Amino acid sequence: MRYFIALALSFLSHAVWAQDWEDRQTFNEADATTSLRIISSTDTDLFAPLIEAFVAENPDVAIDYLVTETADIDRRFRNMPDAFDIAISSAMDLQFKLTNDGYALELQNVSHPAWAQWRQSLFAFTSEPAAIVINRAAFDGLPIPRTRQELIEALRARPEVFRGRVGTYDVRQSGLGYLFATQDARASETFWRLMEVMGGLDVQLYCCSGEMIDDLTDGTIAVAYNVLGSYAEARTESRNAFEIVLPSDFPTTMMRTAFVSKASAEPAAAERFIQFLVTYQSNPIDGTRLLPSLQDRDSGTERATIALEPALMTFLDALKRNKFTSEWENALIQN
Amino acid sequence: MLTLIGGAAVLALILFFAVRNYAVQVAQQGQDTILDASVTSMLDAATIQDGTVELDLPYAAFSMLATSADDRVFYAILRDGKFLSGYEELATAGNFLPDSPVFQTSQIRGAPVRTISASRTLIGANERVDVQIFLAQTQDALSETLDQISRNAALLGVGFFTLAAVLSFWATSATIGQLGKLTTSVTRRGPQDLRPFTKPVPREMVPLVSSLNSLVGRLDQSLTQSEDFIAEAAHRVRTPLATVRSYAEATLQRVDKEENREAMRSMIKAIDESSRAAGQLLDHAMITFRADHLERDAIDLTELVSDLAQRLAPIAEMKDLSIALRGDPHVPYSGDPVLLQNAVRNLIDNAMKYGPAESSIEITVSGKPKPQIMVCDHGPGFPENEIETLTTRFQRGANATDSIGSGLGLTIAQDVAMAHGGGIHLENRLEGGACVTLSL
Numbered sequence: 001m002r003y004f005i006a007l008a009l010s011f012l013s014h015a016v017w018a019q020d021w022e023d024r025q026t027f028n029e030a031d032a033t034t035s036l037r038i039i040s041s042t043d044t045d046l047f048a049p050l051i052e053a054f055v056a057e058n059p060d061v062a063i064d065y066l067v068t069e070t071a072d073i074d075r076r077f078r079n080m081p082d083a084f085d086i087a088i089s090s091a092m093d094l095q096f097k098l099t100n101d102g103y104a105l106e107l108q109n110v111s112h113p114a115w116a117q118w119r120q121s122l123f124a125f126t127s128e129p130a131a132i133v134i135n136r137a138a139f140d141g142l143p144i145p146r147t148r149q150e151l152i153e154a155l156r157a158r159p160e161v162f163r164g165r166v167g168t169y170d171v172r173q174s175g176l177g178y179l180f181a182t183q184d185a186r187a188s189e190t191f192w193r194l195m196e197v198m199g200g201l202d203v204q205l206y207c208c209s210g211e212m213i214d215d216l217t218d219g220t221i222a223v224a225y226n227v228l229g230s231y232a233e234a235r236t237e238s239r240n241a242f243e244i245v246l247p248s249d250f251p252t253t254m255m256r257t258a259f260v261s262k263a264s265a266e267p268a269a270a271e272r273f274i275q276f277l278v279t280y281q282s283n284p285i286d287g288t289r290l291l292p293s294l295q296d297r298d299s300g301t302e303r304a305t306i307a308l309e310p311a312l313m314t315f316l317d318a319l320k321r322n323k324f325t326s327e328w329e330n331a332l333i334q335n
Numbered sequence: 336m337l338t339l340i341g342g343a344a345v346l347a348l349i350l351f352f353a354v355r356n357y358a359v360q361v362a363q364q365g366q367d368t369i370l371d372a373s374v375t376s377m378l379d380a381a382t383i384q385d386g387t388v389e390l391d392l393p394y395a396a397f398s399m400l401a402t403s404a405d406d407r408v409f410y411a412i413l414r415d416g417k418f419l420s421g422y423e424e425l426a427t428a429g430n431f432l433p434d435s436p437v438f439q440t441s442q443i444r445g446a447p448v449r450t451i452s453a454s455r456t457l458i459g460a461n462e463r464v465d466v467q468i469f470l471a472q473t474q475d476a477l478s479e480t481l482d483q484i485s486r487n488a489a490l491l492g493v494g495f496f497t498l499a500a501v502l503s504f505w506a507t508s509a510t511i512g513q514l515g516k517l518t519t520s521v522t523r524r525g526p527q528d529l530r531p532f533t534k535p536v537p538r539e540m541v542p543l544v545s546s547l548n549s550l551v552g553r554l555d556q557s558l559t560q561s562e563d564f565i566a567e568a569a570h571r572v573r574t575p576l577a578t579v580r581s582y583a584e585a586t587l588q589r590v591d592k593e594e595n596r597e598a599m600r601s602m603i604k605a606i607d608e609s610s611r612a613a614g615q616l617l618d619h620a621m622i623t624f625r626a627d628h629l630e631r632d633a634i635d636l637t638e639l640v641s642d643l644a645q646r647l648a649p650i651a652e653m654k655d656l657s658i659a660l661r662g663d664p665h666v667p668y669s670g671d672p673v674l675l676q677n678a679v680r681n682l683i684d685n686a687m688k689y690g691p692a693e694s695s696i697e698i699t700v701s702g703k704p705k706p707q708i709m710v711c712d713h714g715p716g717f718p719e720n721e722i723e724t725l726t727t728r729f730q731r732g733a734n735a736t737d738s739i740g741s742g743l744g745l746t747i748a749q750d751v752a753m754a755h756g757g758g759i760h761l762e763n764r765l766e767g768g769a770c771v772t773l774s775l
Contacts, residue, residue: 100407102444119405186394310408311398318420319412320392 032062070175082263091175124255131229138222170205343499404476529555566620626754678751689714
């Protein structure tokens with residue numbers, strides 16, 4: 001009887017898995033006795049070296065790595081918290097709210113600085129600034145803009161070049177895009193002016209970093225705003241075509257975060273994975289690592305890292321979100 | 336002392352709970368103030384436009400709720416009791432919304448939280464709308480602070496208790512110890528020792544000791560006075576008695592009538608008894624004084640006893656008694672010769688008094704194992720049932736009614752022996768007669 005229930009459950013879960021994933025990859029399936037399901041917004045390419053290092057140290061653990069968009073992670077996780085062992089996302093606010101709502105397991109044995117963790121449940125493991133990524137070809141012979149203000153001026157100067165060729169996140173779809181947009185809006189009014197300029201140029205909206213960089217690579221767009229620099233740098237084949245600008249007026253830096261589901265069936269293995277993750281990302285080991293490491297906030301850079309604090313929930317409030325989204329639509333979607 | 340320690344424990348407990356209770360109030364007040372500020376800033380951001388309530392949540396509202404223990408935050412925004420945004424379970428948890436902020440402690444998602452509820456009335460073009468906000472925060476930082484304060488308060492309480500216990504132990508043992516010492520030194524005093532107590536005592540006990548000393552002083556004074564009085568009285572009586580005796584003897588020579596002579600002899604005997612008693616009283620007073628200030632000279636006991644025996648020999652002969660001296664030829668001893676002579680003379684007097692005519696008095700002086708002088712007679716011996724009490728002052732044997740004596744003889748001998756650190760021993764010989772041994 002139990003066998004049938006297990007079988008039925010596995011069919012059910014397969015029905016869930018049958019939903020389309022951006023990417024799905026299993027590591028170390030052959031030898032493992034335990035399996036961890038990780039739902040993540042990080043491209044498999046960037047994360048694979050870390051997982052391979054982990055399974056090399058822990059041959060008994062298999063990793064089922066599922067990639068989807070940040071807002072989708074939040075949605076799926078809330079629907080089936082027991083379907084995943086670990087959630088990894090770049091949308092700090094959504095991750096924070098999941099933790100605040102009690103979905104995350106408290107891990108006593110993970111040692112991490114107080115500013116990079118919350119309630120010993122949510123752990124930050126990268127520091128990634130939002131960047132303006134520019135296809136050099138579009139600025140041939142012209143100075144590359146270094147601030148948002150310079151970008152506004154550059155876009156205004158040559159609307160014929162940039163019409164239909166600027167891209168940014170669709171904040172209605174992308175959790176990370178929403179986080180970056182709200183943090184920018186908090187920091188300066190320049191953000192709204194930039195949005196209006198981009199709106200006037202028939203902006204292309206993307207759900208995900210990957211597609212945006214794809215279009216940037218093949219020249220469909222010339223400027224991508226608020227994209228993760230790490231993603232652009234990872235594109236080895238086209239890296240030389242890009243200029244990755246970290247705007248010097250008010251940089252926004254995000255920390256990628258991970259937590260273990262409270263409903264996880266393998267909390268011990270999941271905790272081991274988190275331990276490995278934060279250690280791996282804190283100590284530079286070799287050149288094979290593709291994800292940026294966690295930068296100490298006091299390391300001297302001027303980058304304002306978004307803090308892990310309850311204020312992250314502010315823009316997730318339904319009223320606030322409606323207001324922000326409608327303002328954003330007013331600015332960006334003008335036709 | 337148990338009372339003191341128990342009191343200290345109770346005080347320590349009271350201290351602990353008072354500090355903890357106060358800390359709870361202060362810490363809770365701190366959290367409530369921040370919740371109040373946060374909810375006020377949220378309510379301030381509420382507006383009504385075209386009949387729609389908008390609430391542009393300020394970033395600072397949640398930012399100010401960040402704590403070191405990463406406390407979780409829940410909130411719910413309602414319009415006229417209808418849920419707008421936030422956590423819906425919080426909105427249904429509380430069912431009333433008064434005007435002023437209300438705080439309460441409850442549970443959300445299994446976590447204990449402090450909840451504030453506050454409301455604000457918005458006035459639109461043609462309507463009035465109540466915006467209500469519930470804001471809840473877990474109390475992890477609060478309980479961390481409280482734990483820390485409780486630990487410190489507990490340490491304080493334990494420290495206070497330990498200090499109080501040690502101090503009370505020290506205070507009691509210091510007082511009891513001094514009292515114990517005083518008790519011991521009072522108990523150890525000999526019967527004659529009426530000197531004041533001079534050992535240092537704690538200041539608190541000085542009045543007790545000085546009143547004790549004053550009592551002892553008065554006792555000593557009155558004892559001395561009565562001894563003096565007895566000596567003075569005996570002295571004053573003895574001289575006229577001697578005069579009366581010599582008159583009586585002269586009269587006896589002149590009286591011829593046998594019955595008158597008999598009366599005169601009785602008279603002389605009574606006078607002798609009185610003068611002997613007076614003499615012994617004087618001796619006793621003298622012995623009491625000398626025993627208190629004992630002077631020790633190097634003497635030979637055998638020589639002292641034989642001198643005495645020679646001097647008493649004529650009196651003994653008058654009674655048809657002989658004195659036989661035996662024992663070691665030399666017994667060196669360090670003592671008061673006057674006292675010792677007095678003691679031995681009293682013993683020989685007794686022996687002469689009770690010894691029958693034609694018998695001998697045997698005196699043995701020995702030096703080992705300790706200096707001893709034994710005086711034996713052939714008289715009737717001591718009554719067996721009184722042998723213990725005979726050395727008490729003025730106590731005479733039941734069979735001595737027809738002899739002269741005051742009952743002081745044995746007492747004097749015993750006082751002298753005790754002043755020299757010895758004693759006397761009374762026994763009856765198997766072949767008849769009494770023996771008194773004076774040990775030094």
